[in-house]
Amino acid sequence: MPMFVDTSPPGQCIFCKLVAGEIPASKVFEDEETIAFMDLGQLNPGHTLIAIKRHADNLLDLTPDEAAAAMRTAHRVAHAVKKAFNPPGLTLLQCNGKEGDQTVFHFHMHVVPRWGDDGIGLSWPRKDPTRELLEQYAAQLRAAIEPA
Ligand SMILES: [Zn+2]
Secondary structure (H helix, E strand, O other): OOOOOEOOOOOOOHHHHHHOOOOOOOEEEEOOOEEEEEOOOOOOOOOEEEEEOOOOOOHHHOOHHHHHHHHHHHHHHHHHHHHHHOOOEEEEEOOOOHHHOOOEOOOEEEEEEEOOOOOOOOOOOOOOOOHHHHHHHHHHHHHHOOOO
16 A cells, blocks of 8 residues: 555645646546546556545545546546556555545545556455355445435
């Protein structure tokens, strides 16, 4: 995970400054709600960030339309990454909260071109719960989910 952590207050965060044009960015695309630009760290060539233009800390602060706009732009950028760099794989990563490995607290999504030996790792510690426990988790979510 990236070591840089942005501790700026909301509205003065580095992505708000980037959206306002106050700091430089290598822009790839923008529309009314989103902006796409090169990640400074470049895990692989073509590594791009998609951010919402309005300051929103994370996924839970987005409107449904902003969430859709972010994925629309990620989808568009993913096609461009495939065309420009032709990686055999592609990972989308979107982190929320410090415990979720978020380091800049302004909603963004990574589009990362992937190669088989690129050294990028994601720990995936399976818990393999019983079917009964899975059903209990599903029931908790069904009770919590908002109607469409
Ligand atoms: Zn911001």
